[in-house]
Amino acid sequence: MRIGAIEAGGTKFVLAIGDEKGEIERRQEIPTEEPERTMAGVREFFSGEELDAIGVGSFGPIDLDRDSPTYGSITSTPKVKWQNYNLIEELKTYIDAPMGFDTDVNGAALGEAFFGSCRGLDSCLYMTIGTGIGAGAMESWKLIHGMLHPEMGHIILRKHKDDDFKGVCPFHGDCFEGLAAGPALEARTGMKGRDIPDDHKVFDILAYYVAQALVNYILILSPKRIVVGGGVMHRGHVLGMVRRYVRELLAGYIRTPELEDLDSYIVYPELGNDAGIKGAIALGLSALEDEQRKR
Amino acid sequence: MRIGAIEAGGTKFVLAIGDEKGEIERRQEIPTEEPERTMAGVREFFSGEELDAIGVGSFGPIDLDRDSPTYGSITSTPKVKWQNYNLIEELKTYIDAPMGFDTDVNGAALGEAFFGSCRGLDSCLYMTIGTGIGAGAMESWKLIHGMLHPEMGHIILRKHKDDDFKGVCPFHGDCFEGLAAGPALEARTGMKGRDIPDDHKVFDILAYYVAQALVNYILILSPKRIVVGGGVMHRGHVLGMVRRYVRELLAGYIRTPELEDLDSYIVYPELGNDAGIKGAIALGLSALEDEQRKR
Numbered sequence A, B: 001m002r003i004g005a006i007e008a009g010g011t012k013f014v015l016a017i018g019d020e021k022g023e024i025e026r027r028q029e030i031p032t033e034e035p036e037r038t039m040a041g042v043r044e045f046f047s048g049e050e051l052d053a054i055g056v057g058s059f060g061p062i063d064l065d066r067d068s069p070t071y072g073s074i075t076s077t078p079k080v081k082w083q084n085y086n087l088i089e090e091l092k093t094y095i096d097a098p099m100g101f102d103t104d105v106n107g108a109a110l111g112e113a114f115f116g117s118c119r120g121l122d123s124c125l126y127m128t129i130g131t132g133i134g135a136g137a138m139e140s141w142k143l144i145h146g147m148l149h150p151e152m153g154h155i156i157l158r159k160h161k162d163d164d165f166k167g168v169c170p171f172h173g174d175c176f177e178g179l180a181a182g183p184a185l186e187a188r189t190g191m192k193g194r195d196i197p198d199d200h201k202v203f204d205i206l207a208y209y210v211a212q213a214l215v216n217y218i219l220i221l222s223p224k225r226i227v228v229g230g231g232v233m234h235r236g237h238v239l240g241m242v243r244r245y246v247r248e249l250l251a252g253y254i255r256t257p258e259l260e261d262l263d264s265y266i267v268y269p270e271l272g273n274d275a276g277i278k279g280a281i282a283l284g285l286s287a288l289e290d291e292q293r294k295r
């Protein structure tokens, strides 16, 4: 099977052709310039290729409502030239195959589900903590969308008792992202993320917020496994602290085999730098399955 | 079409036969006694009936894992005689039809989706605030289960600035349910719920917590509509306060047509006292659809 994949990022586009196992046959990166220029590069990459499906994981916000006249477009991005650009419409002019389209973080979630740390599970949650905080959830092999798509990075949390930081989210101030993403850690400490020493108390605060968010995700979505990635989670000691706080905050209320073993329940991603592009392959595969079910 | 329905409650069982529109043809209530006695009443009610499917919405906790050897049983309930009683196994001895089984609150959620305030939507959330707080969510016509089933009533919230109440949840103290369900309001005020005057400040605190929970549900699940019921929500002025806090807390971050109009987005249930039994009909219909899809 040959699945086209596009990881549409704000700095670069990664293009690939892969298969149903997530193995990549051919791959190329091109810079994100004006839409016409970048999309010409995309067209060239796929020209003459026979594809069974194609998947696109995109920076956002994007219009995911299949009933909307602007389905497939990037909407109110700060990248002015991409505003209201319809990526999917453009691809449809020369690719005639089932097409999956979703946010980059939803793509990565499906990638971990199909090819990574959640293989074999029909439910999982993927979160990334870097410049921002994003998360995607999969249930019965389908990504959760609802009205729009989740924006789990912005939930309201209880403040850590020693934390009087006001937060940096332009909308909410001290929502989860405003308190715990990379820029919040840097604003608190006045240091670059990678320079903050391991024993700095900000990591206890960080772990408390990440754990609180995970506890709320568990209580609301009940995922079968949780994957936590992103630059901030590169700090090796944080995940252990998160697991301890999760156990403390759940307080034995939910009893499942999964929660007995938090080391296997809350894990790192397996796909690393390939999360985005393998996520796009997963989105393509998922679109193909939807198409086959309809027939 | 004839769908059997059982609302299995801690005090009474409601039994009915209804149709695909949720119309009830025949109905009976029997008290919840020992399992053998109550289930004999159930058997009698359905004896000689031709059913296309049957749905059961049950008090819990219950085992919903279809791969578990104890699927269909009530697990660690305080009602000792019902502990580990397998309701579905018993029904299967004499009913040969697709069988839906879920929690009472998930049933009510599906009931509102199929027959009530969320008709026509493929995604919604139903919450009830009474003696406890429970909620169920539906996405793409399927209830969300994941690892177990949601326990959204126990999420962690930020405390209201004027609230120093310690909360009454036996597990978490001041989780959402511990702060905002009926018993919490009564413990705070020393009054029966219905006797608390409308202008008591506890309703501002209540509305703040309910709104915070809804905002987190919106950010995590993105439901297309939210239904809020239960004894505590009988207080007519609370829902308006909740909507105002929701708008304030979202702070314009998510822009959708649904959120433009909170009066249509956050609503009361339509099924009233029939929520449970019509929910059970919906569970039966859903099981029938699953069965038909498999063929």
Ligand SMILES: Nc1ncnc2c1ncn2[C@@H]1O[C@H](COP(=O)(O)OP(=O)(O)O)[C@@H](O)[C@H]1O
Pocket: A128, A129, A130, A131, A132, A181, A182, A183, A185, A186, A192, A193, A194, A195, A230, A231, A232, A233, A234, A235
């Ligand atoms: N070793 C580190 N320790 C702590 N924070 C880090 C570390 N490396 C990166 N970060 C933080 O992660 C953020 C970048 O996250 P990353 O996931 O790599 O990229 P992005 O979110 O932009 O895709 C930066 O804000 C930085 O503060």
Ligand SMILES: Nc1ncnc2c1ncn2[C@@H]1O[C@H](COP(=O)(O)OP(=O)(O)O)[C@@H](O)[C@H]1O
Pocket: B129, B130, B131, B132, B181, B182, B183, B186, B192, B193, B194, B195, B230, B231, B232, B234, B235
């Ligand atoms: N009019 C009211 N005002 C405030 N609280 C009320 C009112 N009526 C009932 N309650 C509260 O609701 C709870 C009962 O909730 P209800 O949804 O009727 O039942 P249950 O949750 O047991 O199914 C009680 O704890 C009571 O405190």
Ligand SMILES: [Zn+2]
Pocket: A153, A154, A169, A170, A171, A172, A173, A175, A176, A177, A178
């Ligand atoms: Zn925010």
Ligand SMILES: [Zn+2]
Pocket: B153, B154, B169, B170, B171, B172, B173, B175, B176, B177, B178
């Ligand atoms: Zn609790």
